[in-house]
Amino acid sequence: MDFLLSHIPDGIRPIFSSIVIMLYICVSVTATLHILFRKRDVRSSIGWIALVCLSPFLGTIAYILFGINRVSRKAVRLHKRNVSQIIQTYQGIKKTLPKSSIYASQFITYGRNVYQQEFCDNNNIKPLQNGTEAYPEMLDAIRAAKKEVLIESYIFDSDDETDKFIEAFKIAASNGAQIKVLIDGVGTLDFFRRNIERKLKPIKGLQYAVFLPPRIPIAFPFLNMRNHRKIMTIDGQISFFGGMNLSKENVLIDDIKKGVLDTTFRIEGSLIDQISQVFEDDWEFATGKSFDACPYISNRQNEQNIPARVIPNGPDNKNNVMDLIIHGALNFALKRIVVVTPYFLPENHILTSLEMAAMRGLSVEIIIPEVSDHLIMRWAEQYNFRRLTERGVKIYRTPPPFDHSKIFIVDDEWAFIGSANWDVRSFRLHFEANIELFDKALVKQLFQIAQKKKEKAQLVTIEYCKKAGFFKRLRTNACHLLTPYY
Numbered sequence: 001m002d003f004l005l006s007h008i009p010d011g012i013r014p015i016f017s018s019i020v021i022m023l024y025i026c027v028s029v030t031a032t033l034h035i036l037f038r039k040r041d042v043r044s045s046i047g048w049i050a051l052v053c054l055s056p057f058l059g060t061i062a063y064i065l066f067g068i069n070r071v072s073r074k075a076v077r078l079h080k081r082n083v084s085q086i087i088q089t090y091q092g093i094k095k096t097l098p099k100s101s102i103y104a105s106q107f108i109t110y111g112r113n114v115y116q117q118e119f120c121d122n123n124n125i126k127p128l129q130n131g132t133e134a135y136p137e138m139l140d141a142i143r144a145a146k147k148e149v150l151i152e153s154y155i156f157d158s159d160d161e162t163d164k165f166i167e168a169f170k171i172a173a174s175n176g177a178q179i180k181v182l183i184d185g186v187g188t189l190d191f192f193r194r195n196i197e198r199k200l201k202p203i204k205g206l207q208y209a210v211f212l213p214p215r216i217p218i219a220f221p222f223l224n225m226r227n228h229r230k231i232m233t234i235d236g237q238i239s240f241f242g243g244m245n246l247s248k249e250n251v252l253i254d255d256i257k258k259g260v261l262d263t264t265f266r267i268e269g270s271l272i273d274q275i276s277q278v279f280e281d282d283w284e285f286a287t288g289k290s291f292d293a294c295p296y297i298s299n300r301q302n303e304q305n306i307p308a309r310v311i312p313n314g315p316d317n318k319n320n321v322m323d324l325i326i327h328g329a330l331n332f333a334l335k336r337i338v339v340v341t342p343y344f345l346p347e348n349h350i351l352t353s354l355e356m357a358a359m360r361g362l363s364v365e366i367i368i369p370e371v372s373d374h375l376i377m378r379w380a381e382q383y384n385f386r387r388l389t390e391r392g393v394k395i396y397r398t399p400p401p402f403d404h405s406k407i408f409i410v411d412d413e414w415a416f417i418g419s420a421n422w423d424v425r426s427f428r429l430h431f432e433a434n435i436e437l438f439d440k441a442l443v444k445q446l447f448q449i450a451q452k453k454k455e456k457a458q459l460v461t462i463e464y465c466k467k468a469g470f471f472k473r474l475r476t477n478a479c480h481l482l483t484p485y486y
Contacts, residue, residue, distance in 0.1 A: 125306050142171070180283060244404070260373075313427070
């Protein structure tokens with residue numbers, strides 16, 4: 001301020017000072033009011049208000065760039081399918097659940113109040129391990145497509161493995177299928193370019209769109225507002241849904257440096273309508289155009305008949321649906337909790353629920369990679385190890401290759417699968433989609449998958465936590481402060 005005043009004639013300095021002070025007050029008050037009315041987290045609000053008041057101009061600029069959620073969904077929900085024929089009523093689905101479920105009725109009531117998407121039955125859900133299992137089935141389904149191929153992926157790399165998908169698209173297009181591919185504007189960036197676009201663009205019968213593409217190499221306001229969903233639907237008959245990206249890394253399962261382990265799910269049945277609806281909404285948001293889907297009609301009775309529903313979540317959702325469903329599941333648990341996730345940085349209320357479950361005598365197991373693909377996140381998540389282990393929560397760290405799988409099971413019959421990680425970005429800042437389901441056979445299968453991962457893992461002990469030196473604890477604590485931004 002003194003530097004500026006020294007260059008201003010004496011006669012207008014008082015006027016200039018008054019203008020700056022008034023601007024100071026207006027900027028501070030406006031930003032503070034916006035924070036008070038828009039921010040729900042108390043700690044975040046206090047931090048932003050302090051920054052704005054102590055440094056109103058720079059603080060306000062920082063708040064505009066990093067603190068404001070600009071994303072509001074503009075797509076109009078267009079239900080093209082005959083939904084009434086394939087979705088069960090709320091009362092009907094409760095009758096299909098096992099009578100042994102003590103808490104099922106209350107938990108379903110809770111879940112429906114969190115997100116009013118009905119369960120649907122007549123579903124087959126098959127877990128597929130890694131790209132070695134998943135990609136061949138995906139490619140076969142695409143090549144056989146006659147009407148429609150819908151693909152949504154956070155990462156769609158351009159490599160010799162994904163070239164197989166490019167060739168499959170050409171075959172599907174020659175069959176008369178309409179192909180739509182939605183990629184994330186940042187997740188698919190490779191040295192500030194989305195190389196896969198050059199391969200998608202020439203294919204006749206294929207349309208592609210980019211979700212929130214940055215107008216500059218890195219657009220800071222949208223770094224955390226990514227479309228992290230992974231969806232593939234073919235002819236309204238087969239879907240692949242989960243957390244697996246499209247990349248050569250997913251078939252390098254024996255390469256401890258470059259390989260990525262993962263789990264996705266092949267789905268057949270009425271649940272595909274809900275999955276396709278998520279894609280439709282995202283497509284309309286990304287393109288600004290209405291979406292005409294191919295009709296879905298299936299009278300086939302599937303062997304598994306799993307009751308399930310899709311739960312999408314994103315920064316445009318003020319209710320934090322994913323967070324509430326997970327929090328509720330932890331509190332309703334009666335026997336065991338198993339979490340498999342590549343990143344483990346949930347907020348304090350989730351951590352407290354895990355501790356309370358262990359203190360109630362439940363078996364609580366967290367299975368995470370020993371080595372993360374994000375070094376700072378790896379350090380940050382160690383911050384919570386000691387408090388959890390002291391309360392009886394068992395944390396297992398799996399050796400390389402990096403395991404990107406996401407599985408959450410409670411007791412013997414409930415599971416939550418999809419794209420969401422256990423961190424703030426997934427729960428609040430990314431567009432995610434998970435499936436909630438009740439089925440003892442599938443949950444048993446998922447539990448066995450988790451246990452195989454655990455067999456290779458190393459248990460985090462209290463002694464391990466206590467022996468951390470000063471500089472390691474300093475590094476861990478400092479990285480943990482950045483949790484909301486991972």
